[in-house]
Amino acid sequence: MQPDTSTCKQDPGVFIPVIDRNKCEGKAECMTVCPYNVFELGIVSPQERATLSFVGRLKGTAHGWKQAFPVRAEACRACAECVASCPEKAITLKRMAVA
Numbered sequence: 649m650q651p652d653t654s655t656c657k658q659d660p661g662v663f664i665p666v667i668d669r670n671k672c673e674g675k676a677e678c679m680t681v682c683p684y685n686v687f688e689l690g691i692v693s694p695q696e697r698a699t700l701s702f703v704g705r706l707k708g709t710a711h712g713w714k715q716a717f718p719v720r721a722e723a724c725r726a727c728a729e730c731v732a733s734c735p736e737k738a739i740t741l742k743r744m745a746v747a
């Protein structure tokens with residue numbers, strides 16, 4: 649099935665989604681709504697866990713360190729569906745630097 653591109657605002661590669669590791673709880677709403685299949689669930693690395701806040705580490709432990717990862721970030725077209733859908737408000741869109 650073709651993705652619904654009616655709400656897409658940018659060409660691919662202009663913006664990428666960034667996940668706040670202190671907020672994500674791996675609820676996967678972003679995976680459901682993204683028309684470009686940008687996200688996958690994964691496990692936060694031990695190195696990254698060590699950089700999180702106390703609350704972030706508590707949340708991570710409670711959810712088995714399962715979080716969303718933008719593994720195909722270059723496909724993002726900045727529709728912001730993932731930003732709106734995330735119950736933890738863990739996603740922002742970041743403009744990529746112009747070469």
Ligand code: SF4
Binds near residue numbers: 665727
């Ligand atoms: S803004 Fe979010 S939902 Fe929309 S294309 Fe980018 S990653 Fe997917």
